[in-house]
Amino acid sequence: MHFTTSTVVVGLLAVAASGVSAVPAKRRPDKGHTSRRVELGPRPEYLINNMDEGPLKDKLALCLEKKVYTTHFSIGHRGGGCLQFPEETMQSLVAGTRMGAGIQECDLAFTSDRELVCRHDQCDLHTTTNIVATTLGAKCTTPFEPASDGKAATAKCCTSDITLAEFKSLCGKMDGYNASATTPEDFLHGTPNWRTDLYSTCATVLSHKEFIQYVDSQGLQFTTELKQPRVPMPFQGNYTTQMYEQQVVDEYVEAGINPSRVWLQSFVFEDVAYWLKHAPEFGRQAILLDQSGDPPTSTVEKAAANLTFYKDAGVKIVAPPLPYLVSVDADGEYVPSIYATKAKELGLDIITWSLERSGPLAQAVARNDYYYSTITNGTHRDGDMYKLVDVLAQDVGVKGIFSDWSATVTFYANCMRLF
Incomplete structure (x- = not known):
């Protein structure tokens, strides 16, 4: 339902x-x-x-x-x-x-008809909704491919692949997937064991x-x-x-x-x-x-050095x-x-x-x-x-x-x- x-x-x-x-x-x-x-x-x-x-x-x-x-x-x-x-x-x-x-x-x-929707990533529908197990799965950037010959199951489904009306027909689920899945239905599993699927019964996407x-x-x-x-x-x-x-x-x-x-x-x-x-x-x-200090290409110290530029540019909150x-x-x-x-010194x-x-x-x-x-x-x-x-x-x-x-x-x- x-x-x-x-x-x-x-x-x-x-x-x-x-x-x-x-x-x-x-x-x-x-x-x-x-x-x-x-x-x-x-x-x-x-x-x-x-x-x-x-x-x-x-x-x-x-x-x-x-x-x-x-x-x-x-x-x-x-x-x-x-x-x-x-x-x-x-x-x-x-x-x-x-x-x-x-x-x-x-x-x-955004969707294919340029409507704005709530998703943590434009291309996370394959892990956060049931799209691969619906007819809309055929519209995905990369439709579901089962695990075989030592290769993990894959899919890549984006909001920009479908319209708002199609997006609204999906069920939200706990983020995760089953890399060993051989069917789209099996792919939907994979919730971390410290979360729960108790309330993951077709959540309403927005x-x-x-x-x-x-x-x-x-x-x-x-x-x-x-x-x-x-x-x-x-x-x-x-x-x-x-x-x-x-x-x-x-x-x-x-x-x-x-x-x-x-x-x-x-x-x-x-x-x-x-x-x-x-x-x-x-x-x-x-x-x-601000995630500019993430390794391996940067450090927190380098990220701190950027704060003066942001402050001078008019940014008030980091x-x-x-x-x-x-x-x-x-x-x-x-x-x-x-x-x-450094952020406190700058008044950010x-x-x-x-x-x-x-x-x-x-x-x-x-x-x-x-x-x-x-x-x-x-x-x-x-x-x-x-x-x-x-x-x-x-x-x-x-x-x-x-x-x-x-x-x-x-x-x-x-x-x-x-x-």
């Missing part, structure tokens, strides 16, 4: 009512908070119980029974419910909102306009990331990058959204520069996502990944990095990503997970998650944290009164 948007919202609101840390949230008009009751479930308490003994654990434990409010410090990454709900879908969006995310994300791609409508109805703020096109531009000969950059702005304007509620994002400096020049009311709080901002000292304690120190605001992306932290460290690559020597247990969040908030001074499970950040922000 493919749910309609209204059915999903009503059904998931009923399911979400089982969280154990639920308390009524009051509307705070000065902050634009939703009046929806925030429910955190058991994870924050689990993380606190797993922490090393000390003042931070004691302080967080005292907050477990306090009232919880929606907070802009908590940003729903791909909706904010991706540990259990398919990313970039209505289900993830509703779950993250229920867990108090005050800013919600839609990563943006257009950007649907995303705007839902987030606006909840009184929240928006962050839309313009994903880099995976097809040659101009697309179809005349759809330019500049048209793509402008289209996201136009959809917010057409929906009557005040630019102060919108935080556009891009990894591409030229996108942010376009908004600064051509849509300054949106550009003034556009976020430059968003590097977690490992750019925190390192460990000689005692194995988390401390601000060179990048974090900082947002970071993505908490709860890595599964159990002991496993993440063992496989040298990207998000913990600079702090492996100081990370030993799941409870270290809150030690990391505390350093990011109190020492680095980030303005918000993207998370795949919004309750974790929402709880911390409420305890520390970061609204």
Whole structure:
């Protein structure tokens, strides 16, 4: 069954009512908070119980029974419910909102008829939807090919391969695939064992306009990331990058959204520069996502050296990944990095990503997970998650944290009164 948007919202609101840390949230008009009751479930308490003994654990434990409010410090990454709900879908969006995310994300791609949709990558439909097991699979850039003779199964399916109507006929699923699959149906499997397929039962994929409508109805703020096109531009000969950059702005304007509620994002400096020049009311709080220090071609130190250029160009907010901002000292304690120190010296605001992306932290460290690559020597247990969040908030001074499970950040922000 493919749910309609209204059915999903009503059904998931009923399911979400089982969280154990639920308390009524009051509307705070000065902050634009939703009046929806925030429910955190058991994870924050689990993380606190797993922490090393000390003042931070004691302080967080005292907050477990306090009232919880929606907070802009908590940003729903791909909706904010991706540990259990398919990313970039209505289900993830509703779950993250229920867990108090005050800013919600839609990563943006375009269809063959140039409509904007929420996808983390323009060409991820083969791992995040059921497309290869539908008749639309024949339209994929690379249709499904089974595993054989020691070669892995493959497929590559892009939003630009299909129309908006065709995209809306798909079911969202947990990101993953089965490399040994011999049939399209088998290819759909492959969810990491620390996530779940319990709610992966034909999740509702979203257009950007649907995303705007839902987030606006909840009184929240928006962050839309313009994903880099995976097809040659101009697309179809005349759809330019500049048209793509402008289209996201136009959809917010057409929906009557005040630019102060919108935080556009891009990894591409030229996108942010376009908004600064051509849509300054949106550009003034556009976020430059910065991954320029990734190995093997660069370092975090080199990325920090670029910050002066961004500042001089008018960028006000940078968003590097977690490992750019925190390192460990000689005692194995988390401390601000060179990048974090430089950004603060320049007066740049900082947002970071993505908490709860890595599964159990002991496993993440063992496989040298990207998000913990600079702090492996100081990370030993799941409870270290809150030690990391505390350093990011109190020492680095980030303005918000993207998370795949919004309750974790929402709880911390409420305890520390970061609204």
